[in-house]
Amino acid sequence: MKKSSDKKSRLIITFLPIVIIVIIFIWFFTTIFEGETPHAQLEPLPDYLSKGINFNVIVTDQKMGLREIKVSIKQDGPGMPILKKSFPYEGLFNKEGTHTFKEEFTLDPKKLNLVQGQANLIIEIHDFSKRRGGDGNLTIIEHKMIVDTIPPSITAISRGHNINMGGAGLIIYR
Known part of the structure; x- marks a missing residue:
């Protein structure tokens, strides 16, 4: 026993x-090697971009923390950087590192020399996870909008408007 x-x-x-x-x-x-991707919120989300607009971006990653944020605008070619921010690794498992980031930036189509047509606002976020060979989890947010900086105009085509007091008339516009 x-x-x-x-x-x-x-x-x-x-x-x-x-x-x-x-x-x-x-x-x-x-x-x-956590697999939770960073979360991002972008406001406002306009369909058209005609003048400078202030955008607010809020980015969070609750586990390993944020490594890098890139905001760019792309139109038929390489993207133009608008905002780029890198964060340091602080403390054991980055507990003291940056887990939430808020930023406001202005997107002005005239200052950036954007042409009329489609434009994509792209936000890329990496965290400090060791996945993907140490590059971390990646979140890409893409918002499509149309650049339209030319104001509308109308022109009267008809020469004789045939408007009488108390009567009806006809004007043709283009």
Whole structure:
């Protein structure tokens, strides 16, 4: 009887540290390789861009924290950077790092020399997760809008408007 209880206690003493080490490794790897992507909110979301508009962006990542944010506008070619911000890694598992970022930026089509037509506002966010070879989780938000900086104009085509007092008339516009 005594031998079987000694064997059980040796077995427990042998495997308990192994189980604890395995649990610690699983926790460690699920923490640094977390898969939650950063979240972003952009306001306002206009369909047309005719003059300078102030945009507000709020970015959050509650687990490993924010690494980098890039805001750019793209029109038939490479994107033009509007905002770029990198954050340092601070503390154990970046607990003291930046987890929420708020910024206001102005998008003025005349200052950026945007042409008439489609434009894409792109926000790229990376976090400090070790996924994707250490590049972190990536969130890309793209908002499509139309650049229209030329105001509408009308021109009267008809020469004789045939308007009489108390009567009806006709004017043709283009």
